[in-house]
Amino acid sequence: MFNEKCVFAGSFDPVTTGHMDVIGKCAMMFNKVVVAIGVNNQKKYTFPLEVRLKMLQAACEKYSSVTVTTFDGYVADFLRKENTKFYVRGIRDGKDIEYEEKSFEFSVKLYPEMETLFVNCSKETKNVSSTLVKRLIKEGKPFEKYLPREALPVLKEFIK
Structure with a gap:
C-alpha cells in the first residue's frame, strides 16, 4: 500500500x-482516494453535475478512505491543490493506454512530479462504459x- 493519496478523475456521466x-x-x-468529477464547460453532459455527484457519493459511501468532489481546470493543477502526485486511470484495453499517454504528455508539463498509474479493469467490467x-x-x-446499486435510486429518480 502507498502511504499517500491518489486522485481518480472523470466525468462519471454516469458512474x-x-x-x-x-x-x-x-x-x-492508497490511504486516501479523491474521486473527482471534472467540469469542462466545453463538454455536453447527459446528467447534470448535481446528479452525477449524488450518484458517485452514494456509490462511494462504503469506502471510508474515499472522498468525492468536483473540480474545473487542469487535472495537474487539481493534483497539486490536493497535494498528491498520483493520478489514477482505469484501463480497459490498449486504446485507453494510448489515449492516456497522449493526455499525460500535456499534464506532466504543468506538473512534472505527476505520476500516472494505470489500473487494469477486471474482466467483468472491461466492457462497461458510461457510453x-x-x-x-x-x-x-x-x-x-x-x-x-447504490447509485440506481438517484439515476432512476432523474430519468423518470
Missing part, C-alpha cells in the same frame, strides 16, 4: 461498475447491472 472497480482497487492501495449505459437507457433496455 459505472467499471469506475467502481477502479475505485475499489485504489482504496486497497454503453447511456445507449441502453436511451433504447429502453436493461442497464442496471452496469451501475453500482
Whole structure:
C-alpha cells in the first residue's frame, strides 16, 4: 500500500461498475482516494453535475478512505491543490493506454512530479462504459447491472 493519496478523475456521466472497480482497487492501495468529477464547460453532459455527484457519493459511501468532489481546470493543477502526485486511470484495453499517454504528455508539463498509474479493469467490467449505459437507457433496455446499486435510486429518480 502507498502511504499517500491518489486522485481518480472523470466525468462519471454516469458512474459505472467499471469506475467502481477502479475505485475499489485504489482504496486497497492508497490511504486516501479523491474521486473527482471534472467540469469542462466545453463538454455536453447527459446528467447534470448535481446528479452525477449524488450518484458517485452514494456509490462511494462504503469506502471510508474515499472522498468525492468536483473540480474545473487542469487535472495537474487539481493534483497539486490536493497535494498528491498520483493520478489514477482505469484501463480497459490498449486504446485507453494510448489515449492516456497522449493526455499525460500535456499534464506532466504543468506538473512534472505527476505520476500516472494505470489500473487494469477486471474482466467483468472491461466492457462497461458510461457510453454503453447511456445507449441502453436511451433504447429502453436493461442497464442496471452496469451501475453500482447504490447509485440506481438517484439515476432512476432523474430519468423518470
